[in-house]
Amino acid sequence: MTGGEAVVETLIANDVEVVTGLIGSSTLEILDGLYNNADKVRYIGCRHESNGMIMMDAYARYTGKNGVFLSGQAGPGVSNTVTAMAQAKAAFSPVVNLAGAIASDHKGKDAFQEIDQVSLMQAVSKKVFEVKDVETIPNILNEAMQTALTPRSGPVHVDMPRDVLGQTCDFEKASKFETIANPIADEDNLRKAVNLLSEAQKPVILVGAGIKNYGTIAAESVLKLAELLNAPCTMSPGHGDSLPYGHPLNAGSAGPRGSGIGTQLLKEADVILVLGSRLGFNTTFYSYDNLNEDASIIQCEIDQNSIGRYFPVEVGIHADAKTVADQLFNLLGEHKAKKEVEVWADQFKDNKKNYLKQRDAEADMSSVPIMPSGLFKELRNVLPNDSVVTLDAGTMCLQLTDALYYHQPKSLFSPLDFGLVGFSYPAGLGIKLAAPERTVVSFHGDGGASMILPELSTAVENNINTVCVVMNNGTWGAEAAYQKDFFEGRYIGAHITTPEFDKVAELYGCKGIKVEKTAEIGDAIKAGIESDCPTVIDVQCSPDALYSFRQDSFKHKVKQ
Structure with missing residues (x-):
């Protein structure tokens, strides 16, 4: 051999x-x-x-x-x-x-x-x-x-x-590698965590990839614990699918890519239970501007080096987050939430309800070119519950991160901390290979979409039928936003010209659809999902809908 x-x-x-x-x-x-x-x-x-x-x-x-x-x-x-x-x-x-x-x-x-x-x-x-x-x-x-x-x-x-x-060799029969067991939580640390959670008046659970990676079974463990504590749950950016969106204690993503509700919870909480998250840059910007400096942090992480790396913790638990969620639930036993916790949770639910109502009411459904708020509202209405969404880097995709409904774990995949432009479409192909039964919709800006066009051939040749939505605004949107907000509109390199993506898609053997009005989005998405070949939808978006996410990087440009 x-x-x-x-x-x-x-x-x-x-x-x-x-x-x-x-x-x-x-x-x-x-x-x-x-x-x-x-x-x-x-x-x-x-x-x-x-x-x-x-x-x-x-x-x-x-x-x-x-x-x-x-x-x-x-x-x-x-x-x-x-x-x-x-x-x-x-x-x-x-x-x-x-x-x-x-x-x-x-x-x-x-x-x-x-x-x-x-x-x-x-x-x-x-x-x-x-x-x-x-x-x-x-x-x-x-x-x-x-x-x-x-x-x-x-x-x-x-x-x-x-x-x-x-070269050749007489090999022995191939064997499988051995899996290394996860670390086990220290019982003293579990008891310390239970004591803090039992006495909390404003508890919050922050969930990360350490829960998402286990799928539905881990989500159920977290929600069981959250319901016992009556603790709202927020999630690390890029992992907003860790818990089903419809649960009343789900606050969506924390950090600048979220709605603001999750970050507000972290800023007001007295006890923060971190399950499978590093408290990293995209969640906190490494700053107490995004969580309460006086809060007691209980951090559970599979990686020992991540515990307390960015913020001091009251209790560090080196173990897998799903198991720890179950252990804490069992140790809390017949726990009854304090009256203050009930008030805290009820206020959160009111804030969430008001935010969602206002978001839909303020959506711009009529502008041409299409505005993000209208596009996102239509997507919430039309995407099937089994959808897996992949996102690219860039301002349009960043705005989309917490704007959709994720009905089950493992429904959202993004570049995360590396922020690679050109990630979304090939990632969607990989997801479809892993889960051919699920609907896969990949979102790009026009800049990122320009980088992945050759892989349309890969999709066609191998019958990997996903839907690619190009939010086409003719700009490198994130950089254009910074040049607008911090460099007095002195644009250079921010505006680009691209081909008509729907027509390019047809040349590759895909279905191509152009959308110019918000009212056309729903039918286009349905047509793409029902198509028997890969689909590219070119959505004409407004170049004026820009948002500066990394305002922390340009503090030196703000006039005092």
């Missing part, structure tokens, strides 16, 4: 069902192994390595399994993955980058396509592995997949010289 065939056998032993990649001569032995096992592993060829890696990032986040990408060509094929690997690292996504490398005896000779790939990938990988001998391939791959999934999870890079992949 060749080294390349051993790679495939090891993937199969570890229940890998999908591999994306871009063909290259450095890894033809692996591709040949995939050819022989097409009934066990589906191979999806992409048009750019970065997009294929994003597909596997989203796939891994949705499934909780390794997302495997094949960087087929040494040198540029591998360097093209750097940005997407950085994206996966920022999202703690368990991606495995199988990378072809130049022949072992060519290294250090300025050979064709030579670059020090091992050093290159260090900064964007949780760990880099280098295969030097063919017989080590199964063990190294198992260690790489285990490392990627072990908390805190993250992408790994496996460097494989082309000559090693072509």
Whole structure:
């Protein structure tokens, strides 16, 4: 068996069902192994390595399994993955980058396509592995997949010289890597947390990816605990789908991308229970402007280094958040919420009700070009309950983050902390591969959509039928907003010209739809969902609907 065939056998032993990649001569032995096992592993060829890696990032986040990408060509094929690997690292996504490398005896000779790939990938990988001998391939791959999934999870890079992949060896039967158990919460810390929660008058639960990643079962654990405490729940940005939107204690996302309700709760709470969140930048801006400095923080995190990293905590619990939610519920037993808590929760529910009512009442349904408030209201009305939404970076998508209804966990995927433009559409393809039964709708601005057009061919060739909504306002909206608000409208590089995306989509074999009025949005979305091919909807949006999210970065520009 060749080294390349051993790679495939090891993937199969570890229940890998999908591999994306871009063909290259450095890894033809692996591709040949995939050819022989097409009934066990589906191979999806992409048009750019970065997009294929994003597909596997989203796939891994949705499934909780390794997302495997094949960087087929040494040198540029591998360097093209750097940005997407950085994206996966920022999202703690368990991606495995199988990378072809130049022949072992060519290294250090300025050979064709030579670059020090091992050093290159260090900064964007949780760990880099280098295969030097063919017989080590199964063990190294198992260690790489285990490392990627072990908390805190993250992408790994496996460097494989082309000559090693072509060598043969008598391998033992491929085996599956062993899963490492999660840490167990300290009982004293659990009791301290129970005491704080029992005495709280304004408790809030902040939920992050450590709950979302477990899906519906974890959401149920959190809501059971929240109902016992009568504690409102808010969520980290990008994880606003961790709890179903319709629950009366769901406050939506915290941070500047949220409605403001979640952040207000954090600013007024006396006890904040953090379940599976780092209290990171997008939630807090690392500032007490976004949470109460006098609040007692109970932080539960799977990563020990994240506990108390940004804010001092009263109690730190090193364990998985779902298990801790169940433990706290059991320890609280027959707990009865204080009268002050009832007043606190009732006030929150009134605030939420008034906000949602006002949001719909103020939606602009008539302007042409379309305004975001009208677009978002129509989307809330038309998107099916099973929808998975993927978002790009940029001002329109940031405004959309907390504007939709997420009916079940794992319904929202975004670039998170790396903020990669061009993320949404390939991420949607990855989600559709993971969950073909769900409706997948990917949102882009026109700038980001310009980056992903070649992957329309990938979608058509492989019957990955998702809907791509391009919110087309002719600008790099976030930067245009900053130039408007902080640089006296001195625009440079902010306005762009793009083709008609609906017509481009048709050239690729997709369904293309143009929307120019708010009233047309509902029918367009329904048509895209019902289509038997990928769909692109070009929505003509107002270039004037700009919002500066990162106002903290330009405080020095504000005139006193």
